[in-house]
Amino acid sequence: MIEQLATLAPGPFHWLSLTVLLFAIGIYGILTRRNAVGILMAVELALNSGAMNFVVFNKYVAPSAVDGQIMAIFVIAIAAAEVVVGMAIFVTLFGHRRTVDVTRMDQITDAAGTN
Amino acid sequence: MEHELGFALRNAWLILAIPFFSFLVVGLFIRPRAPKLAGIVATLAVFASAGFAYALAVEYLSLGGHDGWKTIVPWSFEWLRFQEHLAVHIGVIVDPISVLLMVVVTTVSSLVHLYSLGYMHGEAGFGRYFTWLNLFTFSMLALVTAPNILQMYVAWELVGASSFCLIGYYFEKPSAVEASKKAFIVTRFADLGFLLGVLILGYFGYQIASEAGGSAQAFDFLFLTNPEVMGKFSALGAGLFGIPLLTLALLLVYMGGAGKSAMFPLHIWLPDAMEGPTPVSALIHAATMVVAGVYLVARLFPLFATSGDALLVVAYIGAFTSVFAAVIACTQDDIKRVLAYSTLSQLGYMMFALGVASFEHPLGYTASMFHLFTHAFFKALLFLGAGSVIHAVHSNEIWKMGGLKAKMPVTHATFAIATLAIAGIWPFAGFFSKDEILAAALGSGHTGIFTLGLMVAGLTAFYMSRIYFVTFWGKAKTEHASHAHESPWIMLIPLVILAVLSIGAGFVPFGEFVRFGAAHGEAHGINPMIAAAGTLAGVLGIGFAWLLYRDGLAERSGVIARALGGGYRLIRNKFYFDELYLFVTHKIIFRLVAAPIAWFDRHVVDGGVNLSGWSARVFGSAVSYLQTGQVQTYGSWFVGGAVLLLFSLWMLRA
C-alpha cells in the first residue's frame, strides 16, 4: 500500500495544479463576490496561492537557494499592505455610499453628486 | 441687287428697329411716369413702322416681278456664331410673302393700337398693356422678316412670351392666369418639336454647307431652299422609324407651326386665350400670331414640296381642324369663343390650301396666302366689332345681347360686312380667297378636301350669321343691352377702315404678286362652277341661321339641340379636350412623375447620405454598450483577454 502511496507522491505538477486551482478559485471569487470585503478576501486567496507557487518552484527548481522563499515573503508583505489600503478605501467608501455592494457602484459620483 | 435699292430697302433694319426701341423707351421710361403718353407713343411708333412697311412694299414691287420675284436680304449681321457654317444672323428678308405679312401685321397692329386707346381707357395697367403690345409687334415683325430659321425660332419664342403677358393682362383673374399659362406651355411644347426639327436641319445642313464651303450658312432659308441643297436633303435616307430624315425634320418643324397656329391636337389654348383683352385677341389670336404657323410652312414650302408626304400631313390636319372647329363654333355662347373657333377653322383652311399645293399645282400656295391676307382684315374687324359690343354690354354672352342694330349702327354695319365677308358672299374679300382655295383643292385632285371645304364654308356662314342675328336682331335681352350706346369714335375708325379693307382686299390681283414657281401658273380667273357652289353653301348657311335665330331667340334652335341630345352636349363641351389635357398634365405628369421624383430625391438619394450618417451613429452606440460601469465585467474581460493572450503565445511558441 505504501508503494502505491509512493507512486502518488506529490511531484511539481501536483503542487502547481494545486496552487493554480486555488488561484482559479480566487479569480472566481473576485469576479462573483458582491461585497467589497469579499473581493479582498478572494484577492488574499489568490496572492497566497501565488506565494505558494514561489515556494514550490524554489523546492523543485532551485533547492539549493532560498530566493523563492524570499520572494514569497515579499509577496506576503505586499499582500498585507494591499489589505490595509483596501480596507481603508472600503471604509471610506462605506462612509460615503452607505454600502459596499460593488455592483451598485457604477457611477463615479453618486446621485447626490458627491464622489 | 444690280440696280440701286430704294431708301426703304437700303435701311430695311428700321422695320425692326422702330418697334424695338419704342418698346424699350415706352417700357422703361414712359410707362412708369405717364401711362397715357405711353399709349400714344406706342401707337405712333406702330403707325410709323406701318408707313415704313408700305414704303418697303412699294419699293419692292416697283423692282418688277415679271420673271418671278427675287428674294433679297438687304441687311443682316452675325448675331450668334456657333461654328463656321453655323451662325445665326439677325436680318430682314424681303420677298412677296414677307412683304405681304409685314403689311398685314403692321396695318392690323396699328389699327388695334388705335382701337385700344379707346377700349383700354381707364384700365389699371394701361402703360404695361401698350408696352407688351409693342413688344409683340416687334417680335411678330422679327418672325416675319427672319432670313434664317433660327431667327424665326428666336422671334417665335418672343411672340409666345409676349402673348403670355397679354393673355395674362388681367393677372388678378385666376382664369386669365390659367389661360396664359396654358397658352405658353402648349406652344412651348410645340416649340420643342420646332427646336428638334431645327437641330436636325442644322446638323445635316452643316454637313452640306461645310462641303459647299464659302459663306454658306446652314440655317439660312436661301441655303435651305436652293434646289441642289434640297436635292441632297431628300437623298438623306431614313431617319427615325424609317421616316425619311427630311420629312421627319419638316414634320417636327411643322409641329411648332401647328402649336402656334393651334392646329388640331394643340388647339386647346386658343379658345382660352380669349381671356385677354379683346384688341389683343383681335391682333394676336386672329390676324398675326396664329398665322405664324402658316407663314412657316409657306417659307419652307419648297422643302415641304420636295418631301411630298409632309405636305399631305399638313393638308389632312388642316382639313380636319377646319371641320372640327367649325362644328364646335356652332354651339358656343361666348361671342369671342365662337370667333376663336372660327379662326381655328379658317387657319385649317389656309393650312390645307398649302397642303394641297405642290410643284405641279402651285395655286394652293397663292390661295393660302391670299386667304391669310383677306382673313386678317375681316377677322380683326369681327373681333374689334365684338369688342365694341362687349364694351357696351359688359358681357361676352350672346344671349345677354340682342337688338343692338338700332343702338350701335356703325358697329352693326361693319360687323355685318365682316360676317358676309367671312361667309364668302360675292363682293366681299372672303369670296375670292375661299374660291381660290377651293379651286386649288379641286385643281390638285384632292376632291375629298374640296367637299370638306365646301361643308366648312356652309358651317362658317351658319355660325357667323347665328351670332350676328342673336347679337344685333330681336329685342334687347338684358338691361345693359337695352340702353347700350355706340362706342366712342376712336374705336369706330379702325372698324370702318377694316370694313373697307374687307371689301377691297378681294379685288387685289393677288396672283401677280404672290406665286410659287414661274409666272404662268393656272388660269387665275374665277372658275364660275366653284364660285357658284361656294356661294350656294354660304347662302344656305345664312338662310338656315336666319330661320332659327331671326328674332334673336334660342327656342327654335333649342329644339334641334335637344334632338341631338348627347351629341350636342359633347360638341358644346369642345369634345372634352381641355379636361383630357388637364388630366394628362395634372394626374399623370404631376402626380405620377414629378411627385415621385421629388419623393425619390428626398428619401432615396437623400436617404443614402443620411444612412451613412445614421450607420456611423449606430456603430458608435453599439461600442458604448460595453462601458457598463460594473468593475467585475471589466475584470472578466481582463481575465478572458489574458487567457487568450497566453494561449496564443503558448500556441505560437514553436
Added chain:
Amino acid sequence: MGLLSWLIVVPFITALAVIFTPARKTAWIKWISLVGTGFHLVLTAFTTWRFWQLAAPEAASMKTAQLMKLHLEERIPWFESLGIQYLLGVDGISMSMVILTSIIIFTGVLASWKVEERAKEFFALLLVLVTGVFGVFLSFDLFLFFMFYEVAVLPMYLLIGIWGTGPKEYSAMKLTLMLMMGSALLIVGFLGLYHVSGMNTFDLTKLAEATFPASFQKWAFPAIFIGFGVLGALYPFHTWSPDGHASAPTAVSMLHAGVLMKLGGYGALRVAVYLLPEGAKDWGLFFMVLTTINILYGSFGAITQKDLKYFTAYSSVSHCGFVLFGVAALNLMGMKGAVLQMFSHGVMTGLFFALIGMVYGRTHTRMIPEMGGLAKVMPWLAVCFYIGGMASLGLPGFSGFVAESHVFLGGFFGNPWTDATIMRTLTVIATMSIVVTAVYVLRGMAKVFLGPVTDPHFHALTDATLTERISTGVLVATLAVVGVMPFLLIDLIEASIMPIVNRLHASGVTVALH
C-alpha cells in the same frame, strides 16, 4: 503685385477692413463691403479690357493651338522642391467666370442689406469665401487651385450653420461633408497627376505637355470629374444642394449656387478634360447619361416643390446638369455652351435667390401655397422674377437661350469618339427639359405673383427698396446684355476652348466606334 493678384487681394482686404470695424456699426460694415466689391467690379472691368487687348490679336492663332495661352501671368516660386508655385493667369474661360463672380458678390452684398445679426462676421466670411473663389478661377497651379478651393468651401459651413434658416446645422453639415468628399477625390486625382507625370510640378500648363498613360487616365478622369461633379451637382451627388440652398441665407445661396457650383464645371473642363483627353473619351458617354438624368430629374423635381428655395435649388440642379452635359459632349459647341451656361445660370440663380430673399424679408414665408398675388403689391420684384423665369426657361433675348442652344447643338452634333445615335437620343431627352422648365417656372411664378392677393395683410407690403432695385437691376441687365449681344462673351470664350478641343482630336487613336 500684378493685376490678377489684386483681384484676389481686394476682397480679402475688404474682409480685413470689415473685421476691424466695431461690430455695433453695421451700417459701416455694409458700406465698406459695398465699396470693396464695387471697386472690385471696376477692377474686373479694367482687367477684362486689358485681357481683351492681349487676347484679341491671338484669337485666330488659337484655332490650331494645342496648349492653353495664359495672359497677365504671375509666377512666383513657392515650394521650390515640390514644384509648387504661386502661378496666376487668365484666359477666356476664367475671365468670364471672374466677371460673373464679381457681379454676384456685388449684388450679393447689396441683397443682404438687411442682415443685422452679427453682420461683421457675416460679411467677413462672405468676402473670404469670394477670395477663395477668385483664387480658384485665376490660379493655374493645381496645388494653389486646391488651396483656394478649400478656402472657398469651408466658410460655407459657418455661413449656413449660423445665419441659415430651417434645419441649418443639418444642411451645413451635409453640405460641407459632401463637398469635402469631393475634394478628397480631387486631391487623389491631383497627386496622381503630379506623380504619374513625373515632371515634379503642379503647373497646369506644363502638365499638359506630359502624356499620361491610358490606363492611368481611365481611373484618374472619373475621379477628378466626379470630384468636381460633386460641387457641380452631378446626379447622384447633388443631394446637398437642395438642403444647402434652402437653409442658406440669401447672399450665401446666391454666391453658392451662382458661383461655387460653377467651380465644379470650370474644374471639370479645365483639369479633367484638358489634361486627360483619353479618359474623357472613355467616360464621356457615361457622364452624358448621368447629366441627362440630372437635367430632367432636377426640372421634374422642381415642379412639385412647396418651398421657393427648394424650387430654385432643384432648378439649379437641372441647369448645372446642362453645364456638365456640355462638358461631357466633348466638342467645341458643347464646351462653349457649358461655359456660357455657367455664366448665364450664375447670374440667373443669383437673381432668383436675391428675389426670394427679398420676398421672404417681406412675407416671412417661403411656402408657395401661402403666397399669391404679390405682383400687385411688389411690381418691381414680380417683373424681375418674371424676367429671371423667362431667362431660365431659355427665352431668346436672355443669356439662357444662348447657352442652351449651344449645349443642344453641341450634344446633337456629337463627337467622333462616341456613338452618334445614343448621343442624339440623349440630347433629344435633354431638350424636353425646356418644356418641363417652362411648366415649373410658370407654375411657381403664377402661384406666387399672379392671381388675386391671397393674404389680406400682403397689401401693406412695400416694393423693392433702392439697394434691392440696384442689385436686381444689375443682374437683369447682365442677363439682357449677354442675351441680346452674345458675341461679347462668345468671342471671349471661344479662343480658349479651342486648345482643349484640339487636344481631344490630337490625342492618341480615336476609340473605335462602339
Added chain:
Amino acid sequence: MISQATETLLFYLFATVSVGLALATVLSQRILRAAVYLMGVLVTSAAFYILLGAEFLAGVQILVYVGGIVILLVYAVMLTRSSELLEDHPSFVRKGVAFVAASAFFALATGVFSATRIGTAGDGHAPAAVADTTLEIGRRLLDQGATGYVIPFEIISLLLLSVLIGGSVIARRSLAKAEETK
C-alpha cells in the same frame, strides 16, 4: 524528516481541506464565515510551506496572514456593517462568465505545466537542499552583494510604513465625515 508516504498522505489531506475551505470562502453568503474559512485556507497553506521545507515561511505566514490580515478583514467587515446583510447571489450570467474565465485559466495553466518539464537544475539527482533555510534567508535578505535582497527589503519596509500612515489617515477622515452625516 517525515517519511515519504506520510508526506504524500498529508499533502492530499491538506490539499482537499484547503480547496474545500477556499471554495467556502468564495461561495458562502455570510461574509464573517468567509473570513473564518479564509483563515483556515491560510493555515493549511502554512502547513504546505512546512511540507515544502520552508518552515520560516510557515511561521511568517501564520504571523502575518492569519494574525494580521484576517483580523483586519474582520475589522473591515465590522466597520462596513456588512456582516448582518446576507449577500444575495450574483446573477447567473456573472457566475457563468466568472466560472468560464476561472476554469479556462485553470485548464490553460495545468496544460502548460503538464507540457513543460519542470526539472531540477541538474536532471536526475536533486542537489543538496539548504540545511537551515531561515539562516540562509536572513543572510540573503541583508546581503549587500549582487545576489542580496537588501534593497527590496528596505523598499518593502518603506512601503509598509507609508501604507500604515495612509490607511489610518484615510480611515480617520472618513470616520469623522461619517459622524457628521449621522
